[in-house]
Amino acid sequence: MRQAIGEAVLRMVAVLALAAMLGPAVAGAGEDGPVVIGAVYNLTGGQQNLDVPSSEGARLAVQRANAEGGLFGRKVEMVEVDGETRPEVIAERTKALFEGAPDLAGVIGLSDTDMVLAAAPVAAAEGRVFLTSGATSPLLPRQVPDYLFLAAFGDNVQAAAGAEWAFESLGARSAAVLYSGGSTYAQLLQGYFADSFAALGGNVLAVAAYDPGDPAAAVAALPPVDLIYLAALPDEVAEAVPALRRAGIEAPILGGDGLDIGGAWATVPEARAVYFTTHAYLGPDSPDPAVIRFREEYADAYPGHEPDAFSALGYDAARLLLAAIETAGSPEPEAVRAALAATRDFAGVTGTIGYAPGSRIPAKSVTIIGVESGRQSFVASVLPREIPQPE
Incomplete structure (x- = not known):
């Protein structure tokens, strides 16, 4: 906190x-x-x-x-x-x-x-x-x-940016979507990502809502995929990411700005190959x-x-x-x-x-940040080519 x-x-x-x-x-x-x-x-x-x-x-x-x-x-x-x-x-x-x-x-x-x-x-x-x-x-x-x-x-913009980056830079062709049940933000974000990823030619093999208090049950049902898309609220990240890694899932995890929890990432040792879209990179090495x-x-x-x-x-x-x-x-x-x-x-x-x-709603580029062993780094700035219509 x-x-x-x-x-x-x-x-x-x-x-x-x-x-x-x-x-x-x-x-x-x-x-x-x-x-x-x-x-x-x-x-x-x-x-x-x-x-x-x-x-x-x-x-x-x-x-x-x-x-x-x-x-x-x-x-x-x-x-x-x-x-x-x-x-x-x-x-x-x-x-x-x-x-x-x-x-x-x-x-x-x-x-x-x-x-x-x-x-x-x-x-x-x-x-x-x-x-x-x-x-x-x-x-x-x-x-x-x-x-x-x-x-x-808008969430449609950051989801589209994340989908394009994962498809082109990570080479992801299959994905499973895990989202926080009961959150309008998470529901919209995961839908926009699934639409964007599919439009690029990717396959969304599973979409599952999780209970914020116990994400393990939803995690256990996920199939093997190239990418996990996690639509979570900030206070759920420290539970959801470890649940994925403890289940033996080593695929990269990508999420939206709900994963932008700042220095709190240092308290999540299971954070390996985690990426999220957000509004700017504020690190001390920013030029x-x-x-x-x-x-x-x-x-x-x-x-x-x-x-x-x-x-x-x-x-x-x-x-x-x-x-x-x-x-x-x-x-x-x-x-x-x-x-x-x-x-x-x-x-x-x-x-x-x-x-x-x-x-x-302003038209702005999307920043992608990576997390490895609690440390954040700038990955890319993306202005998506195709953006899902708000719905």
């Missing part, structure tokens, strides 16, 4: 206290007060490994904005709440966010489809943009029309100037914390929303929504972000 549960709970209390304290001041601030954005993250619960780094990145972006003079000569404030990885709590706290800070220009946050669907409709009902920093379902924009934007690529600068800023802000792709996504999402506010010329919500929709070439740490007319 990135942080002890006790520390996360203390942070949650502090964040909620800050929101309550800011609310009255923000509500009456008018044009002389701060420019305020909201943030909803799961700082506790099963998704904290994604959302704690993402929230750290978002806060860093706000710090950078204020160090550069804020917006329109006004300070930027981010009011943040903890959804506890519970959809009912997320919906409740998102409502409370608007009650305490009714002048919010927009809201960022969350890294999972089911969690976003608890928060984004609340923001849309308030006429505010919800920019998810890490959720990847390509169905989200149609589920919350007009107001929901993604900062990341990317944007990554180098981000790592330096992150190290200064959070000593001892190693940034990952979700840290960078939180940073990009906050900066993207602030850029839209600046382009709009004010934090007026409808102007901000229009400015965000018109974004074409925003330079982020995770790549260039832009929205084609009528789309609220």
Whole structure:
């Protein structure tokens, strides 16, 4: 875990206290007060490994904005709440966010489809943009029309990239798909992979859902194949990967960004020939100037914390929303929504972000990272040729 549960709970209390304290001041601030954005993250619960780094990145972006003079000569404030990885709590706290800070220009946050669907409709009902920093379902924009934007690529894109890379670089011609039962993210991701792999000429010999608490039963039924595709949530990776290796399966394991668990890979000694698609490579050996600068800023802000792709996504999402506010010329919500929709070439740490007319999902390349003995390394950057339609 990135942080002890006790520390996360203390942070949650502090964040909620800050929101309550800011609310009255923000509500009456008018044009002389701060420019305020909201943030909803799961700082506790099963998704904290994604959302704690993402929230750290978002806060860093706000710090950078204020160090550069804020917006329109006004300070930027981010009011943040903890959804506890519970959809009912997320919906409740998102409502409370608007009650305490009714002048919010927009809201960022969350890294999972089911969690976003608890928060984004609340923001849309308030006429505010919800920019998810890490959720990847390509169905989200149609589920919350007009107001929901993604900062990341869609699952159909990362699945297609993974399938092409496995087919061409690993020479995989047969695959078995193992996915987390009950997760919308995992269900969509595995379907897009199976479609893409089959379209390339590969054979998907088995598709099995596993119980997150006991993946061994599903693993035991898998046939011999060239590749295992694992669609898992981050808190399940440390159980699912060892279950495959302990069953004697030595085929390469490929998954999506749910396998991007950062330094926690060091605690999974069975991680051999594991690969996953994600949003950026943040390793210290990256030659990317944007990554180098981000790592330096992150190290200064959070000593001892190693940034990952979700840290960078939180940073990009906050900066993207602030850029839209600046382009709009004010934090007026409808102007901000229009400015965000018109974004074409925003330079982020995770790549260039832009929205084609009528789309609220950016077209971005996909990074593939390999894991061997707990160590991660950059493998490839892939922009897939053929992408399954969202369905």
